[in-house]
Amino acid sequence: MRRVRRSMKESKLYQNKNNKTWADILFLEHPEYFLPVLESLIEEAKLEVDGLTKIFKDFNILPGDKIFDYSCGIGRHMIELAKRDYMVFGNDPSDFYIKRARKSADKELGDKKDNAVFYKGFINELSKKVFSKNKFDFKAIIIMFNSLGFTEEEEDVRILRHLYEIANPGSILIIQSENRDWTVMNTPNHYISNFDKMLINEIWDFNPVTSIAHSNSKFYEKDSINDCIHLRLELDIYLRMYSLHELITLLSKSGWTFVKGYKDIKSLESVSTNSQFMITISKKE
Numbered sequence: 603m604r605r606v607r608r609s610m611k612e613s614k615l616y617q618n619k620n621n622k623t624w625a626d627i628l629f630l631e632h633p634e635y636f637l638p639v640l641e642s643l644i645e646e647a648k649l650e651v652d653g654l655t656k657i658f659k660d661f662n663i664l665p666g667d668k669i670f671d672y673s674c675g676i677g678r679h680m681i682e683l684a685k686r687d688y689m690v691f692g693n694d695p696s697d698f699y700i701k702r703a704r705k706s707a708d709k710e711l712g713d714k715k716d717n718a719v720f721y722k723g724f725i726n727e728l729s730k731k732v733f734s735k736n737k738f739d740f741k742a743i744i745i746m747f748n749s750l751g752f753t754e755e756e757e758d759v760r761i762l763r764h765l766y767e768i769a770n771p772g773s774i775l776i777i778q779s780e781n782r783d784w785t786v787m788n789t790p791n792h793y794i795s796n797f798d799k800m801l802i803n804e805i806w807d808f809n810p811v812t813s814i815a816h817s818n819s820k821f822y823e824k825d826s827i828n829d830c831i832h833l834r835l836e837l838d839i840y841l842r843m844y845s846l847h848e849l850i851t852l853l854s855k856s857g858w859t860f861v862k863g864y865k866d867i868k869s870l871e872s873v874s875t876n877s878q879f880m881i882t883i884s885k886k887e
């Protein structure tokens with residue numbers, strides 16, 4: 603009995619007293635504090651899109667084909683894919699990130715602006731309201747940079763199922779996610795990220811019982827006039843970590859057939875236990 607109670611408590615760690623998850627607080631209430639992280643990775647996304655398009659080519663997915671970006675954030679990958687003539691659609695629950703993505707697309711895409719369409723909302727709402735009513739014929743779906751594992755495993759299965767439902771037979775799903783095997787070997791860890799206007803301090807630990815990586819994260823705003831920093835947000839972040847074989851099980855529970863794994867989206871080297879991220883390619887048969 604005691605054991606059951608403890609595991610229930612652990613499984614709700616990611617939720618605060620008001621039933622808000624850390625992801626609600628960070629991405630929906632204070633998205634501006636994570637924005638510098640996403641902006642600092644815009645150049646990186648261009649190199650990642652080189653890898654993505656190589657995979658697309660292997661599956662005969664070509665410019666002009668439709669791609670869906672789940673939790674697209676500020677559209678780092680979508681805008682680059684749109685520049686390369688793919689027709690990209692993406693969703694994100696953060697109004698702030700979607701507005702930022704649309705603004706960048708207006709600025710950067712010129713006459714290719716219509717190649718990128720951004721939807722504000724969660725995938726469960728959108729799959730009913732938008733994607734089930736129109737036939738989109740997505741050839742590939744991408745999930746980039748830790749956009750799973752925010753809450754329970756069942757929630758990740760639900761998300762993957764929604765994506766399965768909006769995919770056409772033959773289409774592929776590419777997931778980039780942090781590799782549990784690497785996390786186990788590289789925590790505890792302390793990161794300080796220094797951006798123009800913000801400083802982020804993260805102290806990470808890993809719980810092998812729950813397979814949840816936890817960070818006490820502090821977001822500071824820089825005050826150049828008074829030469830000091832102000833603490834704007836302190837947040838406990840909980841990320842559920844999967845090893846490759848666990849992600850394959852989740853994919854299979856959601857209908858997807860695992861095809862191949864890579865170590866890294868840029869190098870497309872074979873999957874290994876010692877890389878921070880892993881890439882899975884799965885197919886809807």
Ligand SMILES: C[S@@+](CC[C@H](N)C(=O)[O-])C[C@H]1O[C@@H](n2cnc3c(N)ncnc32)[C@H](O)[C@@H]1O
Nearest residue numbers: 625626629673674675678695696746747748749
């Ligand atoms: C780490 S960011 C990655 C964004 C984008 N894929 C990229 O590579 O730049 C995670 C994204 O997931 C979105 N997100 C997905 N599910 C969410 C949820 N349940 N609550 C809050 N944010 C969520 C956030 O708004 C955020 O844009």
